[in-house]
Amino acid sequence: MSSSELAFIKGVASLAAAPVPGLVMGIGDDCAVLRKNEEQVLLVTTDTLVSGVHFDLKWHPLHLLGRKAAAVNLSDIAAMGGRPTFALLSAALSSDLSEQGLQEFMNGFVEMLQEHGVALIGGDTVTAPCPTFTITLLGEMAGAEVCYRAAARQGDEVWVSGFLGEAAAGLALCQKGAAVPAEFAGLLQAHLNPQPRLALGRFLAASGHVHAMMDLSDGLATDLAHICTASGLAAEVDGRNLPLSAATQRAGESLSHDARQWALSGGEDYELLYTVAPGRGEALARQVREELHLQLSCLGRMTGGQGLFLREDGKKRLISYQGYEHHL
């Protein structure tokens, strides 16, 4: 993120700082949270994907791009623990996209929405110099169960779902341009067709033991630093616990890239990162493995102080915000 974007976000946040009736949480989390009634809240999130910045039509099949455009927004609902309900799509189209290509995008987009029970209820199309898709997604959940970034507590265990760095490895393989060996098919999928962790998010939020939660879009080093900053705490991650798949490690060797760097700073994993009361994480993880067949790993712990630290080879170094920037 460039300095002018940071200034922009700060400006928006300060302009929106006044308390507002009906508003539970404004700017600063994966979704805005609005009061719906005494029990339920409404979740709202919006995200923009720009051609040449967030995706490259050279290697991204339009059907999968449509699925991913829906998935990255669904992931924001998952990160609060919510149930997605309705979507709006604003598409800025250019001559780079044929009618056929558009139809493929829409098929993938609606397919992913339907897999999660979401209806497309509105949108807008405009012409633009480059294809840009902005999605707004609404969701619902019990207000008492919402998992905010700022809710981590000192001593909490830090957990993450899935494997880290697979999407970054997949992107690196696409960028290299050569034919990709079959053993790396899963890495390509992670980049081209990520799966939002909605069932996991709801399960964790309903468990009552999860404190803070967010989705991994900018890499662990940035996203866990967000939880630290929002919660006024530090975190310590044990380097031995980073969940790296065998395929990611082999891709690192093949591309002469440190796979651990993908895991720490690679973006777009769209896995869930959460903190849980000490001693509670393993039982929860066991239940998730049995019921949802998802892999969970304990990375480390929330501590007093500030900053995100990585402990490896007996050394401890600050890695806060050494994250991913969306630039292909």
Next chain:
Amino acid sequence: MSSSELAFIKGVASLAAAPVPGLVMGIGDDCAVLRKNEEQVLLVTTDTLVSGVHFDLKWHPLHLLGRKAAAVNLSDIAAMGGRPTFALLSAALSSDLSEQGLQEFMNGFVEMLQEHGVALIGGDTVTAPCPTFTITLLGEMAGAEVCYRAAARQGDEVWVSGFLGEAAAGLALCQKGAAVPAEFAGLLQAHLNPQPRLALGRFLAASGHVHAMMDLSDGLATDLAHICTASGLAAEVDGRNLPLSAATQRAGESLSHDARQWALSGGEDYELLYTVAPGRGEALARQVREELHLQLSCLGRMTGGQGLFLREDGKKRLISYQGYEHHL
């Protein structure tokens, strides 16, 4: 709108055709309408503004552009008769916009929101080849009072607020590039800084006499044709009733352009177009003039059949969809 955009919208609409619990109205009106509780509904709308397509930074001061980006979305809430509540902004920024310029945009954007009691609750910034702003706006109102496009009835009077074609005249003056005489300041304002008709929309929706309503974004010939198509009716407009301001007529003479063409096909008036039970329109208009100090004009009437017809000089011609395309 290009043929591929039309295909895109049709594709979206057909994919979204299935009935969905909680959804009152999906694609096809100024806002999507969701059930909030037994009495109230939630309104949702999204719109995208692209540099070089919807605005030109050569003549559009960023503060006013921020106001307009909010206004065009507020106008969609006005068109249903609703009260706007919360906004999200997704901004795709490029090197064309300095930090100072961005701040000016944000100041105008939030200023317009605050004038209508709306809080900015979220957003997203990305980098892109050209500045693009996507706004999502939420609103609320009584479900029984929502004014849909499809609700016009045969025999209804067709009314419009304000003067038509002023924004198109203002745009033409900006495009000409020369210094604009002071007498045309109001036309520049209509293009650069339109006022959403929220109080009028609420008044008309609460009156109980208004059937169909929408805002004029693409010009009368297109927007009234939308009401005709949605309601399964035709409409007849009397050319003598088109509300043209003296300034618009003088600008037409000065630029050798038919001012009536601006009124029929010029876009971005953001006035309200509505149909009302026969005999009810004038009393309502008198009340609006007294209480809201807004000008209202009766243009004609909804009839059986299909198509939008303009009657002038004793002739009747079909003008459906001879509207405005957003291309600067």
